[in-house]
Amino acid sequence: MKKLRILSALITALLVISFSAYAAPATIAPGQTGGNGNFIVIQNPPTDKAATFDKSYIISGYGKQGVNVYIYKLENGTYVKTDYSWTIGASGMFFKKINLTKGTNALICYAEDGGVSQSVYLQISYLGTDLTNKINDIRISLDTLK
Amino acid sequence: MKKETIKNIILTLLIVNCIQLTAQIWLDEKLWPEGYDFFEFTAQFPFFDGIVSMFKNVNGDGEISDATLSPNKVVINGGGARIVSYDGTDTFTSALSLVVPCIEEIASGGSVSSDEITVSQWQSMLRAKSIYINLGFETDGKNVGDIFGQPLSDLSKVSNADSIIIYPELMLNCTYVCFKNTDDDYGVRYTLHGHSEQLTEFIKQHTEGQKNDHSFAFELRLDKDSQQDDWGQHLVTFNPDVLLSMDNTSVSDLVVKDVFADTENLSKRADEILGAFGYKPSQIRKTVSQDGVVTYVENGATVRVSPDGTVEYNAIATDKGIKVADTKAQPSQIVNEVLEIAKTVISAADLEDTVILKLRTPLNDTPVFSYTANFTRYFNSLPVIYNKKGGTENYTLTAQFENGYIKSFKMILQGLLVSHEQTAPKPILVTIDSFCETYKESEAITVEDILKCYYVENQGTYKTKWCIKYNGTVAVPE
Structure with a gap:
């Protein structure tokens, strides 16, 4: 009976550990290595840094069908999992609109499949509307040039 | 019955028949100068209107809007x-x-x-x-x-x-x-x-x-593939100017009604529709199949009118078709001729709607020997696509021109209404994924356009869906 209990406990622990390993973590520490998966390619932004005058940004790309993708955002020194997540479908493509806060938004696109993960670091800066308004007010006309 | 009585009855019938035929001829043609027609004038008065309508062939007020070349x-x-x-x-x-x-x-x-x-x-x-x-x-x-x-x-x-x-x-x-x-x-x-x-x-x-809520494919860089071949799946790319919408606004559902109320109405209207192709019922052999399809067969062509509203004209040879030009014609001329036939068909079918048909074939000024004119019907600003037995039909009206003649003409007639119910279509990415799940071809998928549409069959109510135009064809996934 005792042996049976120990065996049950071991099996339960094994299952818990394996499920834990498959689930995306709640936080990721900066500098943590990104996993050796090859599941997604980010098309937009084209590089790891981008800037926009819009309050939102669409992250797009292609990936392996069935892979789960999560967005993490840097807050108080740690990357915290956000509500943005999706599973890549048969088309292999994804595009997700992310709301931004003013200033630099440090993000991780975390892709996970069968316990293997891949992290893609992105930095998207929201420049706000003040600069846009200033640019829009500049106008050159013949009267100005005279 | 006495001989005299029989003779009087026959004579009376013949005289009434003469009057009726004469009235039909007179009422179908305007005899007086422009703007005045005695019979149209008298038809304004209720009593005379009743008499006039007995003789007149009454067709619907349906017509084609002038938005054929209006931008998409x-x-x-x-x-x-x-x-x-x-x-x-x-x-x-x-x-x-x-x-x-x-x-x-x-x-x-x-x-x-x-x-x-x-x-x-x-x-x-x-x-x-x-x-x-x-x-x-x-x-x-x-x-x-x-x-x-x-x-x-x-x-x-x-x-x-x-x-x-x-x-x-x-x-x-x-x-x-x-x-x-x-x-x-x-x-x-x-x-x-x-x-x-x-x-x-x-x-x-x-x-x-x-x-x-809308992005062009080139902005999201989805017009370029990822260069990844090791995922073992079809990857979709878009033409650069395809507009991807993340807008989830609800759109009114569409109510579709059959144009022909019953077999008798179909038969009567089919006789009228025949006139659009230059024939009269008395000149041509007419049959009605068990499923209600009215077919007219003439030496040079057949005309078929189906209960589901499909009207088809097919000439057995090019020079037996409807003449448009000697050999070549400008596409704009062909389009105008096709629309004139369509206008007559709509009126003869007793449609009351203003039908919006938008051209979907290249249009330029160079005369051609061969040209296919395709039109999509729009309703509530959305295209109407048909789910027919043979597959998805993108066009409400298709006509083939060859060597000076319209050789074939096919049009789908339906009564359309806007429903009080509204529905938001599925997210666009879900639709694309559904499409890819059932895609069996080996050819890569390049999406030429993706747009909201009504995907209809027969009489009923239909919600809006996404239509994917790819590789020269269309699909409307569930």
Whole structure:
């Protein structure tokens, strides 16, 4: 009976550990290595840094069908999992609109499949509307040039 | 019965028949000068109207709208926010009213300069403050001028354009009008003085405070594949100017009603529809099949009218068809002839609707030996696509022209109404994924366009769905 209990406990622990390993973590520490998966390619932004005058940004790309993708955002020194997540479908493509806060938004696109993960670091800066308004007010006309 | 009585009855019947036939001939033709017709005048009075209607062939008031060449959609780019408007909306009309003076200025020549632009320049303008017009079909400069109501002039550099950008350059107080030719990698840009302030104000008015729920495929870089071959799945790419919408606005459902109430009505209306092809019922052999299809067979052609509203005309040989020209004809001439036949069919079918048929085939000025004219019906600003037994039918009206004759004509007639119910279509990515799950071909998928539509079969109510145009065909996934 005792042996049976120990065996049950071991099996339960094994299952818990394996499920834990498959689930995306709640936080990721900066500098943590990104996993050796090859599941997604980010098309937009084209590089790891981008800037926009819009309050939102669409992250797009292609990936392996069935892979789960999560967005993490840097807050108080740690990357915290956000509500943005999706599973890549048969088309292999994804595009997700992310709301931004003013200033630099440090993000991780975390892709996970069968316990293997891949992290893609992105930095998207929201420049706000003040600069846009200033640019829009500049106008050159013949009267100005005279 | 006495012989005299029988003779009197027969004579009376013959006289009444003569009067009836005479009245039919008189009432179908206007005998008096333009604007006056005695029988039309008397028909205004209730008592006489009743008598007149007994003799007159009464057809429906249905007609074809003049929006055949109207653009598919107008996108107002605010440099961040973006709105899309379709034919039938105030924004659409307002945008085009600003575009017309620009086209007028180009068409009239004068101090307008032109140059070539690259794809990159075209895309830069779409990202900035501009108005993008998608025509829905390719056309040349002459027809672009006609679409916007301006006479032909210096639009000769526009050979095969399907879209236009109006870009106000406020700082220089000038406006660029750009046409994208589909047969090369360049566009044509005309530079006009002025118009920029008005256009900029219009764009600001319509995009300020709006969300950015629409992105062109090139902005998301989904027009380039990922170069990843080791995932073992089809990857989808888009044509660069395909507009991807994340807008989930509800749209009214569509109610479809059969055009023919019953077999008797179908038979009667079929006799009227026959006239659109130049035949009279007395001249041609008529049969009605068990499933209710009315077929007319003549030496040179057959006409078929089905209970589901399909009208088909097929000539057995090219020179037995409906003559349009000696051999070649301009596509615009062919389109006009086809629409004239369609107009008669709609009226004869007793449709009361104004049917919006938009051309979906390239239109240019060069006379051709062969041409297929395809039209999609639009209702509530959305295209109506048909789920028929043979597969998805993109076009409400298709006609084939060859060597001077219209050889075949096929049209689907349905009564359409807007429902009080509204539904939001599925997210666009879910639809694309559904499509890919059932895609069995080995050919790569390049999406040419993706748009909301009504996907209909028979009588019933239908919610809006996404229609994917890819590799020259269409699919409407569940």
